[in-house]
Amino acid sequence: MLPDISIQAEPICYGCEWETPLGIFRLTNSLVIMFVVMAALIIPGLLLRGRISAVPGGLQNFMEFLVETVEGMVGPGLGKFGPQLFPFVATFFLFILFANWFSLLPLVGTVGWIEHHEGESVLIPFLRPATADINMTLALAVGAFIIIHSTGVRSHGVGGHLKAIAQSSWLLFPIFLIIELFVLVSLSFRLFGNLFAGEVLLGISGAWMPVIGTVFLILELLFGLIQAIVFTMLTVSFTSVAIGAEEHH
């Protein structure tokens, strides 16, 4: 049977829904993966705290490799806000990368309950990739949006930043504002679309193992990496546009 392809992530236990002032909070299968990814990223950091040595050992070497990769990508893009914003940007990259790649693990998306809807049985998975949930990618995009615009406001002041968006044409200001808001939509939907498509593809390609299924697995590996890179570099690009083009001579 095919896994249940649903845009909305499913809750993993009955009654795991709580009313909060901001809406309904469900413990969904993609939240579980998100906690796992967070643990995978935070625990090495906590373990290394206070034990940084000049000659790095195994774990520290690996973490330094990750951070230096992100530094290579970001480069001089962030200008004078570099040291402040680098943790955010690096977190975007590492979290999206790990969350994307966790979707390739054996149990994700394939093991779950069998429920009977409308006379046919569908499979509700236990675990679902974190970034294949539109809520997750929207949250990441909102974070990036806040970084971009708060950096713009910090370098030029509120009026200066609005003037930079309007590009000296006040008549067209609403259109430019909508373009800026569309950045939010495009960031979140790009990540969600790529990962959701990959998850559907992986779920179906289980029937085509071994050769074609392996090809799709490798493709998903590549796409997960590319999407993490694209998200991070787009955030850095928009931020450097918001700071202004003073550093380009």
Next chain:
Amino acid sequence: MELDLAPIGAGLAIGLAGLGAGLGIGLGVGKAMEALGRNPEAENAIRTTMIIGLGLAEAIGIYGFLIGLFLALGLGG
């Protein structure tokens, strides 16, 4: 005669979006190759800019794919 038009709409959505995205990505990478041939020292800058451009162009294809998926699965998109 009752026609269920949703699958046709889904096919059109992904087809046309694929056309646009394929053209955009193909032209973009082609121009990047040309620029690389003319100026091999700027390889890093060219590659970085190309990846950003590819991300933006591919997103358009993804939008079409998502709409097609919504239509085909009857999720009311």
